[in-house]
Amino acid sequence: MPQTYDVILKGGTVVNQDGRVARDIGVTGGKIMALGDLSQASAGETVDCTGLHILPGVIDSQVHFREPGLDHKEDLESGSRSAALGGVTCVFEMPNTIPQTTTPEALADKIRRGRHRMHCDFAFWVGGTHENAADVPELERLPGAAGIKVFMGSSTGDLLVEDDKGVAEILKRTRRRAAFHSEDETMLRERMGLRVENDPASHPVWRSPEVALTCTTRLVRIARETGARVHILHISTSDEMLFLKDHKDVATVEVLPNHLTLVAPDCYERLGTYAQMNPPIRDDSHRQRIWWGVEQGIVDVLGSDHAPHTHEEKHHAYPASHSGMPGVQTLVPIMLDHVNAGRLTLERFVDLTSHGPQRIFGLEGKGRIAVGYDADFTIVDLKRRETITKEWSASKCGWTPYDGVSVTGWPVGTFVRGRKVMWEGELTTPSQGEPARFLEALPRSA
Numbered sequence: 001m002p003q004t005y006d007v008i009l010k011g012g013t014v015v016n017q018d019g020r021v022a023r024d025i026g027v028t029g030g031k032i033m034a035l036g037d038l039s040q041a042s043a044g045e046t047v048d049c050t051g052l053h054i055l056p057g058v059i060d061s062q063v064h065f066r067e068p069g070l071d072h073k074e075d076l077e078s079g080s081r082s083a084a085l086g087g088v089t090c091v092f093e094m095p096n097t098i099p100q101t102t103t104p105e106a107l108a109d110k111i112r113r114g115r116h117r118m119h120c121d122f123a124f125w126v127g128g129t130h131e132n133a134a135d136v137p138e139l140e141r142l143p144g145a146a147g148i149k150v151f152m153g154s155s156t157g158d159l160l161v162e163d164d165k166g167v168a169e170i171l172k173r174t175r176r177r178a179a180f181h182s183e184d185e186t187m188l189r190e191r192m193g194l195r196v197e198n199d200p201a202s203h204p205v206w207r208s209p210e211v212a213l214t215c216t217t218r219l220v221r222i223a224r225e226t227g228a229r230v231h232i233l234h235i236s237t238s239d240e241m242l243f244l245k246d247h248k249d250v251a252t253v254e255v256l257p258n259h260l261t262l263v264a265p266d267c268y269e270r271l272g273t274y275a276q277m278n279p280p281i282r283d284d285s286h287r288q289r290i291w292w293g294v295e296q297g298i299v300d301v302l303g304s305d306h307a308p309h310t311h312e313e314k315h316h317a318y319p320a321s322h323s324g325m326p327g328v329q330t331l332v333p334i335m336l337d338h339v340n341a342g343r344l345t346l347e348r349f350v351d352l353t354s355h356g357p358q359r360i361f362g363l364e365g366k367g368r369i370a371v372g373y374d375a376d377f378t379i380v381d382l383k384r385r386e387t388i389t390k391e392w393s394a395s396k397c398g399w400t401p402y403d404g405v406s407v408t409g410w411p412v413g414t415f416v417r418g419r420k421v422m423w424e425g426e427l428t429t430p431s432q433g434e435p436a437r438f439l440e441a442l443p444r445s446a
Contacts, residue, residue, distance in 0.1 A: 012049030030417035056354035057089030057376025062303035069098025086329035087411025095127035118433030125149035144435035153183025238289035308397035336409025379413030
């Protein structure tokens with residue numbers, strides 16, 4: 001008797017840990033149930049994927065969706081709508097909201113806000129502070145927690161642990177991998193005079209490579225002393241990449257499309273304060289070394305650091321202008337364009353956005369196209385040429401640094417746990433996002 005599924009994705013090329021293979025995918029109950037030739041099977045819905053590539057659902061492990069407290073520039077619904085339209089199936093959202101996500105109650109509130117309101121699945125980073133260091137073992141194991149996030153350098157908001165002792169107090173209690181914004185706060189304060197009024201091109205002078213490298217070397221030393229695992233976010237310097245290649249036993253590495261794509265001084269001349277972010281966009285020597293880190297396998301994860309601000313906030317005269325850019329919706333098309341340009345393979349892109357997050361954060365049931373896993377898929381047309389526009393962007397902020405950029409490679413479908421959330425640029429299913437599950441935080445049976 002022919003097998004019956006809820007959904008069959010038919011005729012696509014599946015890109016996974018074993019390369020690119022033409023396969024059908026059978027889905028039932030939100031899970032992948034079969035891979036291979038399903039021409040004799042039937043389904044409630046059959047999706048024709050002829051000519052398309054089916055990737056494991058893209059996981060963006062660094063986004064700022066601003067809710068609660070800063071909802072005027074983004075919220076969980078609008079940010080996740082951007083994610084789904086861009087082919088992203090799961091996000092990890094950051095703790096620098098108002099109130100900060102530093103307590104069980106604040107985390108539970110975010111989960112309540114996100115469940116069945118967000119268009120993709122989600123987890124929330126819990127901010128590590130001097131005040132909650134003793135609670136880290138409990139906090140990092142809470143349902144829906146991506147882990148502990150620490151700001152060693154100030155960015156948006158006032159979450160900050162800048163001293164070695166404070167960082168060590170957190171790390172000696174962690175059992176999961178903790179994430180870090182790594183810029184040396186003491187140096188940032190000492191160098192504030194290097195900021196030039198009305199000149200955002202001075203941003204990378206103030207937040208120099210030395211500021212980043214000094215903090216990263218401190219962090220790796222503390223991680224070794226405490227026996228902890230750390231994840232260093234948005235590496236932006238040649239110096240850090242060369243250093244981290246020798247410390248992969250304790251440190252995993254994230255890079256952003258922004259640091260792989262934009263370059264100083266051109267970005268500041270074209271975009272002004274709209275190119276301002278922390279850590280900053282730097283010159284081409286740093287960009288080339290970051291690409292080298294991708295090519296050499298030093299980089300583990302690609303995140304967007306989606307950090308929207310309103311036009312008004314970006315229009316303040318530098319340095320009063322806000323740092324950050326939207327990016328969750330453009331992550332896939334920008335990187336597919338790099339794939340088509342030969343800068344990385346499609347398989348390496350999948351490793352950075354699906355296998356990598358699953359591996360280093362211990363996601364349960366996501367990150368691979370395999371029987372028993374969640375039916376999360378990012379379906380792309382590698383040959384499709386489109387132009388990114390601010391009108392396409394679903395973020396509340398209403399702009400993108402890639403407005404007017406033409407790319408080859410485009411997300412045409414987003415599936416989350418077997419539901420077709422987006423198809424051909426339209427949301428097709430009511431929001432039913434759920435918290436992601438983590439192997440190191442699964443409930444234990446009595």
